[in-house]
Amino acid sequence: MTRVPYLSARLQGFGTTVFAEMSALAATTGAINLGQGFPDTPGPAEVLDVARAAIGTPHDQYPPGPGLPELRTAISAHVQRFRGPAYDPDGEVLVTAGATEALTAALLALLDPGDEVVLFEPMYDCYAAAVAMAGGVVRAVPLVPPPASDGVWTFDAERLRAAVTPRTRLLLLNTPHNPTGKVFDRQELATLAALAIGSDLLVLTDEVYEHLVFSGAEHVSLAELPGMRDRTLVVSSGGKTFNTTGWKVGWICGPAPLVSAVRTAKQFLTYVNAGPFQPAMAAGLALPDAYFTGIARDLEYRRDVLVEGLHGAGLPVVSPQATYFAIVDVRPVQPDGDGLAFCRSLPARAGVVAVPIGGFYAPQDEHLGRHLVRFAFCKRDEVLAEAVERLGRMSA
Numbered sequence: 001m002t003r004v005p006y007l008s009a010r011l012q013g014f015g016t017t018v019f020a021e022m023s024a025l026a027a028t029t030g031a032i033n034l035g036q037g038f039p040d041t042p043g044p045a046e047v048l049d050v051a052r053a054a055i056g057t058p059h060d061q062y063p064p065g066p067g068l069p070e071l072r073t074a075i076s077a078h079v080q081r082f083r084g085p086a087y088d089p090d091g092e093v094l095v096t097a098g099a100t101e102a103l104t105a106a107l108l109a110l111l112d113p114g115d116e117v118v119l120f121e122p123m124y125d126c127y128a129a130a131v132a133m134a135g136g137v138v139r140a141v142p143l144v145p146p147p148a149s150d151g152v153w154t155f156d157a158e159r160l161r162a163a164v165t166p167r168t169r170l171l172l173l174n175t176p177h178n179p180t181g182k183v184f185d186r187q188e189l190a191t192l193a194a195l196a197i198g199s200d201l202l203v204l205t206d207e208v209y210e211h212l213v214f215s216g217a218e219h220v221s222l223a224e225l226p227g228m229r230d231r232t233l234v235v236s237s238g239g240k241t242f243n244t245t246g247w248k249v250g251w252i253c254g255p256a257p258l259v260s261a262v263r264t265a266k267q268f269l270t271y272v273n274a275g276p277f278q279p280a281m282a283a284g285l286a287l288p289d290a291y292f293t294g295i296a297r298d299l300e301y302r303r304d305v306l307v308e309g310l311h312g313a314g315l316p317v318v319s320p321q322a323t324y325f326a327i328v329d330v331r332p333v334q335p336d337g338d339g340l341a342f343c344r345s346l347p348a349r350a351g352v353v354a355v356p357i358g359g360f361y362a363p364q365d366e367h368l369g370r371h372l373v374r375f376a377f378c379k380r381d382e383v384l385a386e387a388v389e390r391l392g393r394m395s396a
């Protein structure tokens, strides 16, 4: 690997994110962007109106460091409504600049140099970078794709246990999982909980897709399992749930000593953010249950449209249980199995942009995802229909 000038040793190897590269490709070619995961319709009026009304008021100034009290109360009530664990809005809930800052602040707060983090790959791209910034070491355990497209991704519990060493400090989980669309089931979570308790690990669980779960799957947080609340930090964000990915309002909940440690790091990253959006997020979290079931049902329909279209285009695809994303194996249409080359050529071949998955693996495991590519389906009917039609006509 060539050394990038000026960049610290910690960040060598972390270039431009693949999301930025592929969104730029969509912008320059005019291709339909099914790469970066963001919706193309506005969020609920009940949320947007509160934000609009908050601009030009004292909400334009710094909110309190831990987050607007009204938002922390709304987060606590929302978590209790959907999951069970009760968090004290004062001391056990922290508002952050998106889930990204919550994760980064938690890793900076909790890791000492050389501490190991066990996580599954493919992994969301900021995890490895945040562990590196904290001086930690990633120990990645591969998720295994299903043999047939109606199966689910799994993991080898022995391999997971073998990844834990005396230097392991933390288990980092993402469920529902980006990019595979996997939802970890209760049995898998029990395996993870037993490991965390047995090896005395802290747990950081990223649940930003908690409400985007389809029929047949159920989202359960590791924090809900017996013995887990006191060692677990749960991260979420309003971006996906309220179609507001650009607002960057996230949060982290957990026992007070852990949240207090995270707050120490967080206050020197951004201190605070998103003043006028914080009351809007509080309004969103208080919406009735029907809103949350409605967004999942709507997205499930979009999943089916895209999955069917990808099948029709000759691309083997695993139907995801949740999230915005479906992963395909490009080998039938890209015989060398190079997913990155496929994505770079896709605007010319089909007028569509997707994201290659190789970079979601630790460097030594990139070959496991080289032939995999992710498509997002959080798009309007006409956009998805056009993308599916174009993929069906894809040139060689």
Ligand code: PMP
Binding pocket: 037, 097, 098, 099, 100, 101, 124, 174, 177, 178, 206, 208, 236, 237, 238, 239, 245, 248, 249, 250
């Ligand atoms: N975690 C996962 C798994 C994600 O997919 C994303 C963004 N799509 C994030 C975290 C970041 O969330 P935010 O935009 O709230 O920082």
Ligand code: GLN
Binding pocket: 017, 019, 020, 035, 036, 037, 038, 178
């Ligand atoms: N989380 C979004 C995705 O997975 C993208 C976020 C980003 O661009 N960093 O596509």
